[in-house]
Amino acid sequence: MSDTVKVIPLGGLGSIGKNITAIQYKSEIIVIDCGMGFPDEQMYGVDLIIPDITYLLAHKDQVKGIFFTHGHEDHIGAVPYILQQINIPLYGTRLTLGIIENKLQEHGLAKDCKMHSVEPGDCIQLEQMKIEFIRSTHSIAGACCIAVHTPEGIIFHTGDFKVDYTPIDGQTMDLERIGELGKQGILLLLADSTNVERKGHSPSEQTIGKTLRRLFEGVKGRVIVATFASNIHRIQQIIDASIKHNRKVAFSGRSMENITKVAKTLGYLDIPENMLIPLEEIHNYSNDKITIITTGSQGEPMAALARIAFGHHRVIKIQPNDLFIISASPIPGNDKLVSKVINELYKKGAEVIYKDIEDVHVSGHAYKEELKLIHSLTHPKFFMPAHGEYRHLKHHSDLAKEMGMKQENIFILQDGDVLELDHEKAAITGRVRAGNILVDGIGVGDVGNIVLRDRKHLAEEGMLIVVAAIDLETYSIMGGPDVITRGFVYAKDAEELINQVKAVATKELEMCLAYQMVEWYILKANIKKVVEQLLYEKTKRRPTILSIIMEV
Amino acid sequence: MSDTVKVIPLGGLGSIGKNITAIQYKSEIIVIDCGMGFPDEQMYGVDLIIPDITYLLAHKDQVKGIFFTHGHEDHIGAVPYILQQINIPLYGTRLTLGIIENKLQEHGLAKDCKMHSVEPGDCIQLEQMKIEFIRSTHSIAGACCIAVHTPEGIIFHTGDFKVDYTPIDGQTMDLERIGELGKQGILLLLADSTNVERKGHSPSEQTIGKTLRRLFEGVKGRVIVATFASNIHRIQQIIDASIKHNRKVAFSGRSMENITKVAKTLGYLDIPENMLIPLEEIHNYSNDKITIITTGSQGEPMAALARIAFGHHRVIKIQPNDLFIISASPIPGNDKLVSKVINELYKKGAEVIYKDIEDVHVSGHAYKEELKLIHSLTHPKFFMPAHGEYRHLKHHSDLAKEMGMKQENIFILQDGDVLELDHEKAAITGRVRAGNILVDGIGVGDVGNIVLRDRKHLAEEGMLIVVAAIDLETYSIMGGPDVITRGFVYAKDAEELINQVKAVATKELEMCLAYQMVEWYILKANIKKVVEQLLYEKTKRRPTILSIIMEV
Structure with a gap:
């Protein structure tokens, strides 16, 4: 192979989190996403994990930018650490960059940073590659697939996605464009494998709104909803249910305050002027006129929900008739923490609704039938399952085979593997250094x-x-x-x-x-x-x- | 109240595990179950938890015996530790006592122990109370409900149960006797709350057999099934599927070997003479003639399945065409461990079937409709939800209310609370000492x-x-x-x-x-x-x- 494209996952394969993929053509390298990982129970005292980017540092001058699919921590969380080592331009939709900017400000890094906001449909033309952002749907607004146009063919990366035909903002996934690219010919598909084990089609985010409106009905006390701060559409639906039931809304928790502020400023969140009140003012209203949207849906001991449950919250004390809704699923490993919080809320006399009781959460990742749709539309020559533990990559590979793809055209990579392609061949041709850098306190990499x-x-x-x-x-x-x-x-x-x-x-x-x-x-x-x-x-x-x- | 019955849970309420309940009438105390608990992630290095039995020790002469509902660790696991403090007679069905005896032998305590085996239907007449064992169905053979006949009325304890109309051994739950007791009048019902949040009716254990027989079909390599060693009916079904497909069976893992040996000896497990082979002899047969039944279905790093996956097993090395079936659900907190094992098995080229892929497990605990059946049949005057975290007890209390019970007749207790009843009244009248004793190594209680x-x-x-x-x-x-x-x-x-x-x-x-x-x-x-x-x-x-x- 002479002029080949190299696809190098530096993170995100074999475990959930720390997503980062480099794509290299000739002397040009682009990076898709730059996420952090989460320490497992054996990594005592470690705060977070960032990817080892030795490979990018060794080719510093060739790295043209990081292109973000969306603003979740596992796709953006390592940016402050990486930018300290290599200051390159960042490209993403406005919400994605807004969340990143917030993060960089906290690290005192915002002002030296080169950020370029894009709209879905935009293309960034580099010298040899062209990067196209394509609207997708996910559990955060402003999510995109990324198509990398190279002289050897198109590399299509779905990012994290689901196919939501009725998204809250009406902005559906640009399936037409994906189909068009598929017709032109896609060389390599990288696709989200998270939910490949789930049969059927994920329910639309809309379904949650109906449930919420019903649950709000006739509640005499406050409604306190815990969800992911980044799930802007979920938050919009909680606000809409509050409007309908004539409740003011207050936010609790640092990331909730930060992200909703960004989302509101950028127009992703629609809150009527007089609806939003500071948390401190909730006591000026009767309880049946108050909704609180809070962090802590994973039972994290230091987040707002757990602090409320255990009586340590500065402002919110549990009162009779309070209705708590935990609008999230426990991520594997967090079940016990969430259960502790639920038990405590019940003991204090509150009512609690959670996923085992009502359908108050939907996943943001495509199920089997949605994945089949993307495989059909893109009809790629080669396929590389992305975003998952090995079991998910394996099942995604099986799914591609069921759809007629040949085994030899499917590549299950490990972090650091180099997949080298030209317009007709593909092979794993080498390895670069990749791995976990542990962050503990302000020490990066000194805990081994x-x-x-x-x-x-x-x-x-x-x-x-x-x-x-x-x-x-x-x-x-x-x-x-x-x-x-x-x-x-x-x-x-x-x-x-x-x-x-x-x-x-x-x-x-x-x-x-x-x-x-x-x-x-x-x-x-x-x-x-x-x-x-x-x-x-x-x-x-x-x-x-x-x-x-x-x-x- | 003059001559009252006291019901005192010394463990099992507010968390799953460590089940033990004392029932006292005049100078007579009986104990139902004596289980161990499992350390949570904050109890670093703790091996297991046993209940604090200060109360029983203070009334040593009055304690007439421990009556076991079934042989699961969370109902029998503390026996060796408790018997060292207070040597009292043990009553249970043959399998339950067989498993306990095995455990006592390991602790060198078997020979001083007074064990009395009972059949379902048997009654033990004490001076003031009569204890009746009633056949029930659960994920272990030999499970019973216990009815304690006191002069003030009947205390009915379901133990852990499900209503399986088609159990593997044909021995259905004795619903007729429960109905008869209900007609006579039950003073207090204590019932399993584990699955109160699940709607409908739990599937019969039989359904697993069908799935297993289908999965065994046409497998070219070995079939290696991981399940709970105590789930004798599950093991019977794996054996039956093996017979049908002409495979020999070997057991792997200490508890698997121990419990199946007891179950076989006592006639709970039916294995044709030439079917069972020692693990060391599996290499004398071709792979498609071998089934291995193993421990480690929770991904426990030291159990057989994980040792096989990570290449540390003495005898079993993964081979192409090996089919692994994990016939269990991860207990909350174990998801990541199980996932690690699954990933590793796939990486080594094995095929793996688990709950997300096929219906290879059913729960042993009653769902909502089964609980309603028991409430209907027993129609108790008073109700005390048992066996669950607070959220489960709360929901079970709600279920009783939905069925027409008055709030004031329902008692959610904490470990150590004393529920005092006579034939017409009930109230929580005091507390005794109860709690966790941590066991680390051979140290009991020295880790605080x-x-x-x-x-x-x-x-x-x-x-x-x-x-x-x-x-x-x-x-x-x-x-x-x-x-x-x-x-x-x-x-x-x-x-x-x-x-x-x-x-x-x-x-x-x-x-x-x-x-x-x-x-x-x-x-x-x-x-x-x-x-x-x-x-x-x-x-x-x-x-x-x-x-x-x-x-x-």
Whole structure:
């Protein structure tokens, strides 16, 4: 292959989150999305994950811009970290860029940033590639598919999407244009695999509006709805139901306030002038005239909903007749957190509606039949399932096969794989560096596997420290051994055990000194060993043991 | 109230697990079930939870026995721990006692134990109370409801149940007897609330058999089915499908081997003589003649299925054409673990069937319509929802009200509440001690809140230790300060930071010594403070900081 297109996912395959894909033709690289990932339960203390962009840094001059499909965290969240390493132009619809700008302001990065807002239908012509934004529908406004026109053919990336024939803003997915591109010939399709395991067609966002209006009916207290701050259409529907029932609306939660402000300013959210009130003013109205829209639908302990439930919210205290609606699904892993919040709300006497009780949420990702539609319309030569764990990529590959695609034209990639194509062939031809950079506090990348392994061990078993001071001239113990524990046993319960530890440590230390075995590592290892044996025998636990010997 | 019945849940309300209920009449106490609970994600390193039975210990002579509804861990798992404190007779059906006996043997407790096996329909006559076992249906064989006949009336406890009209063993729930008792008059109903949020009627266990037989059809490789070891009926159906398709069956996983052995011995499991082979012998047969039934359906990292997936299983290595069936639902909190295993199996080239793909699991707990049936048949005077988080208890209470029960006759209890009844009145009249005893290793109850708080802090932020030796006669530093970290930052990346820590610690220590401020707690606190400030400023993290000062 001489002049080929390379498609390189630097994130987003094999796990949900951290979506970022590079497309390279000759000396031109474009990036689609730049998301953050979410730490799993083994990544103790890690705040978020960003992609390793070593590859982009190595080709800094060739990178022409990041093109965003939409404004969800897993597609934009890494921007502040990446822009500090490589300042390149950002392209996206107004809402997407508005949310990014907000984020950059928080990091003090907004003013140096080159942002170019686009409308669906716009094309950005680079030297060799042309990037076309095509309107799509998703659980956030302003979502687009991206078609990359290269001399070798069109790369079509769906972004996250569903096919909603009746979207809230009336702006349907531009299926005609997708069909037109399909007719012209699409070289490679990258498509959202999140819901490939779900049969049928996802319900329209509209269906939620009907449910909400019914639920608002006759409620005597406040209505408090928790949902995703970025789901502007959902928020619009909550506002519409509030208008119909003559309720003022207040927002609660930082991201809710930020994103709705951006959306309102940019015209994505339609709120009559006198409808919106500051949260502090809710007490000026009777409860049946108030709707509160809040963050925390995933049960996150620090978000507004959990703070309300557990009585820590600054303004909102639960009152009789309050109706809570959790208009979201728990993301896998969050079920228990959400359940805790629901239990607490019920205990405090509130009414609670959630997905198990009423249809108050629809997914933003295409089900099987919608995916088939996109495969039919695009009719690509090659296919690469995107956005999913391996099981989803596998099932999406099966779906393509069912639709007549040949196995050899389907490519399940891992992050870092290089898919190289020209107008007639495609193959995985190499790998570049890709992976997780962990962010903890302001430290980016300084928490690695060893640190995590230590945290895990500390978390599960706690620790015990034996400390002693010795004099190497007289071979005698000058201080200690003292024993300190954290997270092992509560010291009061364990006085006898601690004394036994001191005894074995003293005995071992004296023996080592008697034989003048005072090499540091031997001393430490020997003491660690006898203490370890004693503790395992007595408790069947293996805390982290540190033996600290000081020479004085 | 003079001669009243007291019903005291010592566990099982407000969270799933740890089911145990005491019923007291005059000087006679009986206990229904004695289960263990499962640690949540905040209980770092805790292996399991057992109920606090202070109340039973305080009335040791009055406790006449534990009566088991069925053999699931959350109903029997605490027995070995409880029997060490109070050796009382155990009553249950043969399978339930068989599983308990196995457990007691592992703890070396079997021989002192008084076990009395019962058949459904049997009554145990105590001095004042009579305990009747009534056949029910659930996801384990040998499940019973328990009716406690007291002079004040009948207390009816459903245990865990579903109404399966076509159970695998043909032994249907004894609805006639329940109706008969209802006609006589039931004073108090305690009923399973787990699935009260699900509409309709749970599907029969039979439906799984059909699906399994279809899935086995034409499989060229081995079939490896993961399910709960205690779900004897499910295992029977997997065996039946294997017989039909001419496959030998092997068991994998300790609890699978143990429980199936008990079930086979007691006649609950019907396996033709030559069908069952030891796991080691699977390689003597061609792959299409082998079924393996394994543990690990919850994705537990140490269980057989995960070990197979990640290539750590002693005997079973994944081969092309292997079909894995995960015949279970992930319990809330386990979704990610299960998903990891599924991804890994797919990556290794196996085929995988799970609940999102096919109906390979049904719940063992009654849905709404089944609960209504039980309420109708028992028609109790008073009702106490059992077995659920608060949201489930609340919804079960709502269901009872919908069926015409008065609010004042329904009691949502918390663990430890005392519900006191006579033949016409009921009220919550007090509280006894109840709660969680945490088991870690062989330590029972020595891991408390302080230890968990420390573990959590260590898990999220790691730790840093400053250690120094001083001479209090000369007020001088004799050794250190040295710095040791675990789970904070990887030391190589952080040399500069560690040196800064040493510098501020040295400076502070010198100052304290110069001013002869050598009270232990002041010295330690001052050093901790300056180090804490430095670390937060540089990293925005707050590791556990220990300052250890030795006098030499």
